[in-house]
Amino acid sequence: MRWVPLTGDDTSISEAIARVDRTDGRGVVVFDDRNRLVGAATSDRLRGALLEGTTPDAPVSSVLDEPTTARDDAPSVPGPDAEDERIDDTVETVASWTERTAGPNEADIETILVVGGAGYVGSVLCRCLLEDGFAVRVLDPLMYGARGVAALADRERFELYRGDARAVGDVLGAIEDVDAVVHLGGIVGDPATELDPRKTLEYNLHSTQLLASICKYHGLNRFLFASTCSVYGRTDGTGRCTEDDPLNPVSLYARAKIQSERVLRELADDRFEPTILRMATVYGYSPRMRFDLVGNVLPAKAHEKGVVPVFGGDQYRPNVHVEDVARAYRDCLNAPFEDVAGETFNVGSNEQNYRIDELATVVADTFPEAEIEYHDDRTDERSYRVEFAKLQSRLDFEPTRTIRDHCLELREAFEADAFASSTATRYSNRATLEAAPSHEETDAVIEADEASVLEERDESTPIEAEVGDRPSGGTR
Structure with missing residues (x-):
């Protein structure tokens, strides 16, 4: 005990x-x-x-x-x-x-706790870490179901703890005998976080404070926190934001991330030096797929509706493939501790700082039957470009995947019928939380969503690709 x-x-x-x-x-x-x-x-x-x-x-x-x-x-x-x-x-x-807690944790890392490991980024990161030889334990309330890690259940070096990072007992049980912690947990995305601001603060801020405090007390110095480039919010677009530039959040999601970063810095000392990774807008295939991200939803609309909708269009947004994000976390865990201790890194690439209308052009080029459909009303006020040189120079990190590659792979997956309709509840964080406002209701909502998908499909059409590691006809 x-x-x-x-x-x-x-x-x-x-x-x-x-x-x-x-x-x-x-x-x-x-x-x-x-x-x-x-x-x-x-x-x-x-x-x-x-x-x-x-x-x-x-x-x-x-x-x-x-x-x-x-x-x-x-x-x-x-x-x-x-x-x-x-x-x-x-x-x-x-x-x-x-x-x-006598000093920095320089011991070899064998077991990694991934908080939120069943999610969009987490399910890809777990596979990346397992392939690299680490043992992986996941702490996740499974508010979006277990689809992201279902295929890992029989892996010898994988463990799934269904639990809540807001609960002391769940956290204490999950960190036992681990060597590093990656904190991806929380409610992700502006629309989802606006549903219940109180719950958002519990999941996105209070749980970070609890988790980090307990890790500090137990000498877990390798602590990676998932933040977001959304903290830069809205800029004039004349330059690229570095890790030291002022922050200008325009959403509750970004403000909670900033507060969490502040909590981690206040806890930091010579015994606890967390690493903060501010991710660009993520796209790409994940076993826990999302079609509420701009890099995923635009190809889906192009395939299903024959249009690429653009609202506004002149907003800048940095982009990064989910597999490259996973590599960034892995590289930070493998790096000498002094290279990452107490540091903040933007995760992405300068080349993928796109305006939304530029992104739409790439999508339309890979779905030539679709047309770009412009709307004057802007549904998202964020506009920022980001500088990613620090991570490249410190860890020699360079993203390898592009939006065009992703669109071509996603098109193959759509044509192979690897996904249900992109508007299915389970592909949207906000839709899932609206349908299942409490954890107890999550399983029933996911099961009902899957049942409705089966009714819509030809019964002879396999759906194993939706729960496996990769969609048929495409890659992760």
Whole structure:
């Protein structure tokens, strides 16, 4: 059983007991705002205090076994008056904490936790890491179903934990014995995040703070966070945004990412130096396919409707293939720690900074039967170009996939009937969340969506390609 870490000693005894129960833990270990150990209390001690007449709302500090000293550089152990069992337990915890957080984690990475690994980027990253020889564990609430990792279930070095990064118990169980964490979790995309702003902040900000804090306390220094180039928001288009340029978000999604980046920097010290990757707009095939991304939806519209719709058109947007994104994360994990520790990288390529109307032209060129259809109304105010030289110079990273390649491959997949209608619920983050506002309803919504697809298809048409690693007639 693990200890539940708390920051600050004003948590009530009743809340401390509830957190311990949720994680089946031994008790709580409390740190101050300088990450020094304040004290510890076992589950029995917390409950015993209530039996002795202490009120449930009393602060947990009233029952802690307090340390005899408070050094600046390391936590301490309880004083001599504490019971032997609690001394032994806390010494074990402190010894482990001190050993693992003594400095940067330079140990070889064998097992990687991918939070959100069943998602659009995560399901591709998991395959990339497995192919590179890593063991992969996924923590994911499966709000979009398990389709993205279903084909990995029998892999020897793959584990799937259905759980929530907002829950201490789920996080503590998932990080056990892992060497690095990639945090892709959260509600992704402007339309999806606007559905329920409160829930968005829970998933996209509060879970980041919880996950990063627990990783820090457990000495997991290899921590990669998925941010977005949407943080640049709207610019005048005269230059390309670097990692040091001012941010100008125009959506809740981007603002939550900025706040998460700020949380990570506030937690950073010589024992915890997370890496932030700001991704360009992602496109490309994924086992958990999405057709609510501009690089995917335009080819889908060209195939299904014979039109490439353009709203506005002069907005700039950087683009990057999902396989190149996966390689960027892999390269950061393989890089010498000092090359990526505490750094922020834009992920993409200068050559794929397109205006929306330029992107539409590439799509129309690969679907010659489709026509570009211009609309004056702009549905997205973001417009920014991004500079990607830092990642290229630091890790010699260069994307290898292009929009044109993707469109040609996607066309083959469409012609091979590898996908249901691009408007199916499961291909859209917003549509899935609207249909299944709670995790408990997700499975039923996904099953109903798949049933409706089967009804629309010829029964002789195979759909295995939709749940496998690649669509028939195309590549990832």
